[in-house]
Amino acid sequence: MKKVAILCAALVFSAFAAEPEGQEFEGLLTTPGCAAEGAFADCYLENYSCGSDGCFKKSEAGSMKKVPLALFQQNTGKVYVVDTAKLKVSELGEGMNKNGVVIVGVLDEATNTIHATEFKAPPPPKKSFFKGCL
Numbered sequence: 001m002k003k004v005a006i007l008c009a010a011l012v013f014s015a016f017a018a019e020p021e022g023q024e025f026e027g028l029l030t031t032p033g034c035a036a037e038g039a040f041a042d043c044y045l046e047n048y049s050c051g052s053d054g055c056f057k058k059s060e061a062g063s064m065k066k067v068p069l070a071l072f073q074q075n076t077g078k079v080y081v082v083d084t085a086k087l088k089v090s091e092l093g094e095g096m097n098k099n100g101v102v103i104v105g106v107l108d109e110a111t112n113t114i115h116a117t118e119f120k121a122p123p124p125p126k127k128s129f130f131k132g133c134l
Helices: 002-018 032-037 089-095
Strands: 023-030 069-072 079-083 101-108 113-120
Touching: 023 032, 023 079, 032 069, 032 079, 079 101, 089 113
Parallel strands: 079 113
Antiparallel strands: 023 069, 023 101, 069 079, 101 113
């Protein structure tokens, strides 16, 4: 009987441990500079590596710096700064400049920053078949 009780308790604790902490925020993952300008489709990729348009002309070749990320929500028009200290930046590449990115974390309303604990990339587009004359 004790084994069954211990097993049930372990299952309950593992269920709570598997849940991500915080709330989910969905939107477009970009940089704060691109979000401020409203240049989402026209945001150059150099913004993600050194921080601004034309920064490759100013910075030394091969030198990269940590660029802050932002999450823009279309339905509310809000821009949140994303703190990626607990995430691997290499995994975030799948969601750069894409809509439907989900960031799970805790919102600090004083600084408007999401302290991210989990990242979910949007699903890839479905394959389509062209039916027409060539």
